[in-house]
Amino acid sequence: MKKYYPIMVDLTGKNCTVVGGGKVAERKVISLLAYGPKVKIVSPVLTNSLKALVTEKQILWVPRQYQRGDLENSYLVYVATNDPEVNRLCYEEAQQWKIPINVVDTPHLCDFIVPASLQRGDLSIMVSTNGKSPMLSRKIREELEKLYGEDYTEFVRLLGELREKVLDEVEDAQKRREIFEAVVYGDLLKQDPIEYKQDLREKIESIYKSMC
Numbered sequence: 001m002k003k004y005y006p007i008m009v010d011l012t013g014k015n016c017t018v019v020g021g022g023k024v025a026e027r028k029v030i031s032l033l034a035y036g037p038k039v040k041i042v043s044p045v046l047t048n049s050l051k052a053l054v055t056e057k058q059i060l061w062v063p064r065q066y067q068r069g070d071l072e073n074s075y076l077v078y079v080a081t082n083d084p085e086v087n088r089l090c091y092e093e094a095q096q097w098k099i100p101i102n103v104v105d106t107p108h109l110c111d112f113i114v115p116a117s118l119q120r121g122d123l124s125i126m127v128s129t130n131g132k133s134p135m136l137s138r139k140i141r142e143e144l145e146k147l148y149g150e151d152y153t154e155f156v157r158l159l160g161e162l163r164e165k166v167l168d169e170v171e172d173a174q175k176r177r178e179i180f181e182a183v184v185y186g187d188l189l190k191q192d193p194i195e196y197k198q199d200l201r202e203k204i205e206s207i208y209k210s211m212c
């Protein structure tokens with residue numbers, strides 16, 4: 001059984017190629033677009049949503065069947081056709097160029113898989129079952145969405161600000177650790193949501209000041 005190493009990749013401006021233009025390709029393209037790559041899609045037919053993205057110039061469309069060479073210069077490749085032979089040919093080409101590839105319905109032809117994920121600003125939470133049950137990944141992601149609400153966006157932003165300040169102002173590494181611990185483990189979000197919104201920053205600052 002393969003084991004996948006969890007990693008976060010910067011796709012900004014990188015060429016990502018998607019072969020196939022159905023529902024699954026659509027889901028993959030939409031999740032890719034949130035991360036700023038250049039997306040090229042090779043498929044004779046596209047879903048309406050994918051067509052709209054082409055019209056808006058968010059993705060580039062090569063309106064024909066896959067041909068050898070289509071994957072050249074790609075940073076990542078997704079293959080989501082309904083034709084196993086095309087999937088195999090794409091995998092061969094990706095191997096030749098040493099490009100990581102994900103063939104959506106063929107786990108043994110995947111160099112990478114994509115976890116279910118949720119974003120709260122700079123906080124990312126991912127779930128994977130190593131391909132055993134994408135549906136379970138989805139369910140756990142939904143549960144985590146309830147546990148880690150939108151309030152975490154602001155909390156993580158403020159923690160980022162605090163960290164810069166503390167790294168700048170506090171020389172002692174042990175002291176820095178104690179400050180971060182007090183704020184992160186302080187359950188500051190467990191209080192009434194309306195109230196904390198008004199003074200989350202103040203609460204963090206007062207913990208910091210009380211420790212200096």
Ligand SMILES: C[C@@]1(CC(=O)O)c2cc3[nH]c(cc4nc(cc5[nH]c(cc(n2)[C@H]1CCC(=O)O)[C@@](C)(CC(=O)O)[C@@H]5CCC(=O)O)C(CC(=O)O)=C4CCC(=O)O)c(CCC(=O)O)c3CC(=O)O
Nearest residue numbers: 105113114115116117128129130131133134135137138141
């Ligand atoms: C290996 C992996 C490769 C990859 O795609 O990266 C893979 C493979 C396959 N998925 C299949 C089916 C479904 N996939 C989903 C949903 C998601 N699938 C995703 C990831 C992954 N899917 C990777 C492993 C993730 C892990 O480790 O857990 C998510 C997390 C992310 C995303 O796709 O963006 C996204 C949830 C996003 C969210 O909601 O948060 C649903 C449910 C639904 O539609 O909501 C179904 C139908 C129910 C079911 O079958 O379980 C099939 C069978 C196809 C067939 O029946 O022919 C295969 C192929 C196989 O397993 O053989």
Ligand SMILES: NC(=O)C1=CN([C@@H]2O[C@H](COP(=O)(O)OP(=O)(O)OC[C@H]3O[C@@H](n4cnc5c(N)ncnc54)[C@H](O)[C@@H]3O)[C@@H](O)[C@H]2O)C=CC1
Nearest residue numbers: 020021022023024042043045065066080081082086104105
């Ligand atoms: N990994 C996952 O999460 C899931 C994977 N699947 C699998 O993914 C595959 C795709 O699913 P759907 O998008 O629903 O299929 P679909 O039938 O809607 O789309 C297939 C697409 O591939 C294109 N295509 C066919 N031959 C091609 C070629 N030679 N070159 C380029 N494009 C070509 C078609 O024009 C069409 O746009 C299926 O095999 C399905 O079993 C299905 C559900 C979930």
